[in-house]
Amino acid sequence: MHTRAPGRTHKRFARRQDGASIALIAICAVVLIISAFGIFQYYSVTGGSRQLRNAVDAAVLNVSKRVCEVRVPADKEYLDCAGQSKQVGLGNINRIWGKALLINANQEAMMKEGSATGQSSGAADTAFSIANNMNTTLYSSLTNASTLDNFFQQLAAYRGASLLGADTPISKSQPTGVRVAMVNRGQGANLSYRPTQFPKGITIPGVKQGSTEYLAGYVPVAANNRQFCFTPFPPNEMPHLISDTIFDQNTVEAKPIQASATPLPNAFRSLGEATGLRGTLTASACAVANPQRQYAIAIPHAFINIQMDNVSKWYVEGKLVKTIPYQFEPKKLLGVDGLPLKNGGVVHGYAWVGKEYSPSATIWQILNAVPGDRTEPLNRMIQRIQEIQPNFSLQQLQGLLRSQTQTGQISKYVIFPVYQDETNSNPQIQIQPINGNLPAWLTPQVIAEGSQMIVAQEPKQVDSPNYAWAMEPGVKKRAELSGKYMWKPGTGFGQSLGELQLSRTTEIFFDSEGP
């Protein structure tokens, strides 16, 4: 049994009590300091993570914005769609494909109606091939890791995750780089169209937004047995962030694009990384691009021709004896000068031709000089002009043809667009004689590739307004005026979208009278 002296026990107890408050306070102080440190560390990590996420968001948004600056040189056949820079990028690639689509739609329609030729087929092939080559070149540039990483780094350099440690930079996470996807499938491309712009029998899938129709993006658009692929850029949208889920569902691996082997991406994703004193954090972001430029489908540098001619054909006893062209004004002609008739006599035959025309007639007056239905030729002209200016109407065509007076012996006229600037948008359609003041880009010698076909005929006008007479009595005479409209379609690849030819013929017959 151990016993302790009471005084000793009391002394030890007293010593413990003396230090109790100090120890308690010290412990509290340490706990407080540790708590403060913990709070600061927690805030640093969560705050640094937030800074990183915001920085990666901004950097990927920069990629989706600047990707429209990636361009490749435009082929000379498509310079009219390439704007001032003469280059092709995400912003105007749909314009290129739009022109190729119109050319191929023209070829398909020509094949259906039997006016296609080897030349027109070759033009459509070449148009598609060139557009495809530019698309492939652009695809390579758009998926170039170095280019996309530069865009990422360009903005990431201005951001940091300071809470992870002073001057912690944001860098692209290796080795994933920037990945691409094709989102907004089935939504509108930045290319509007009107169904009437396409030839009869050609239907194009589109997306209607308000009163405007847009070509559908990443959806196969077929013409002339080819697939055309447009990149969707919905109108009134800016480049913006999208969720990882949407991105993952729209990669080419998750959902292949049927219309193209090299579909141009419109969404981009990157992982960002920040390594600071408090560790390494990563964050990812996805963003969708939008050039915010809208175009109308068109072949900007194209034209159509109108050619008019008159001829008088002289027959004696049913046999053609002479052909004399005449101008767009009344004229008395001596076509048969003392030719024998079956009854033994001779005939000196005259005729008034060109009486269908009034002096200084406009093109519209010339076309309408003889009764007849001109709906088909006019519709064909309007459709083709709408391939240049989508909103062109019959009234505008009438106004245009009324504004041009036929002068001298000129019988060929060109209808073409004039642009205010090098964007080649919103043209003003003009008409000029073939030797008139034409734009520098226009090559009037180019002829439409298709084969000519009659699209309308005027009913015969007998002995009025043109008529014949003979100097000799006992001669039967007759003058028949008729006209036909011939349409020679072009694909538009070589500028010519078609040629309308109006040929009027006055046939004059002289026969011996009676049996």
Next chain:
Amino acid sequence: MPCNKSKYAIRSRRGLTLVEATSGFIVIIPIALGVIDLVALISANEINEQWAEMACRAAATRQSANTAQKAAQNCLDDFEPQSVAKQINLVQVQFDPAKGQVSVVTEMVTKMPVPIPFVGDINLKTASTQPIVGIPAPE
């Protein structure tokens, strides 16, 4: 006098505890108040960063420096003062179409829950940079 001795001893211990507690509180209380201020500052800085980000994103959707400035200001006008975060000011908007970037600097006037002697409100500054998405891609 044993009774008197014991009384003195108790009184002495009580005094000692009081002194210890007092000196302990002198240490702990400032630390605790400092922690409160630290949490307030952290919170205010986080709020400021979020508003700067929002203001910068709003400015990035505009096409000119003037409209960007207005957009950023409009965004900050929605800020509602709190007990700690008293006020937020737009310090600078740098709209640079050539670089394609806009930077916004905001300043948050922070009232410390535990005032620090001779130090008034603390102004926290933060900056955010975003790509300008409001300008269409070049032709």
